[in-house]
Amino acid sequence: MVHSLSVARLCLVQIVRPQTVSHCRLCSRCYVHIDHHCLYLYRCIAINNHRLFVLFTAVVTMSMLTFEYSCVVYLHLLYAGRQLFDWAVITDLFATCPMTWSLFVLNGMSIFWCLFVLHTQIAAISKGRLRAYQSYRERSWLSKRQRLMNIVNFLLNRSPDIRDEVSTA
Numbered sequence: 001m002v003h004s005l006s007v008a009r010l011c012l013v014q015i016v017r018p019q020t021v022s023h024c025r026l027c028s029r030c031y032v033h034i035d036h037h038c039l040y041l042y043r044c045i046a047i048n049n050h051r052l053f054v055l056f057t058a059v060v061t062m063s064m065l066t067f068e069y070s071c072v073v074y075l076h077l078l079y080a081g082r083q084l085f086d087w088a089v090i091t092d093l094f095a096t097c098p099m100t101w102s103l104f105v106l107n108g109m110s111i112f113w114c115l116f117v118l119h120t121q122i123a124a125i126s127k128g129r130l131r132a133y134q135s136y137r138e139r140s141w142l143s144k145r146q147r148l149m150n151i152v153n154f155l156l157n158r159s160p161d162i163r164d165e166v167s168t169a
């Protein structure tokens with residue numbers, strides 16, 4: 001079967017692709033050192049915005065933790081002098097503040113997802129990898145100091161000191 005291809009939709013890099021360039025089918029663009037296509041931001045995370053993505057994820061995580069803390073302070077003020085884990089307080093909370101406890105629970109679950117994304121990114125960066133999906137669980141042969149220097153260099157927008165390459169075996 002012969003497929004008709006539009007010249008406007010065909011990227012030159014799809015024909016002759018350097019090893020560091022990948023094509024995103026969702027964006028219909030090619031990127032150097034692409035990490036992933038973020039469906040939350042609806043854009044590709046690549047070499048030009050990878051550092052900003054990691055910082056954005058850290059800021060979002062911190063704001064969610066601040067919200068959790070604010071909820072606990074609010075509940076302590078609302079139920080002053082009473083234990084928050086008392087059954088009467090919990091039933092009263094469900095009856096009178098459904099928005100507070102539901103946002104508290106949903107936000108708490110979102111914190112785990114953000115921490116997972118942040119951990120995955122930092123683990124890959126510490127090994128000098130720009131793609132988080134490259135087997136980050138493999139044991140790193142870099143020392144803790146080398147891994148810390150890779151993170152510092154990444155945050156300062158410099159290339160990593162040393163790369164811990166993924167074994168092909």
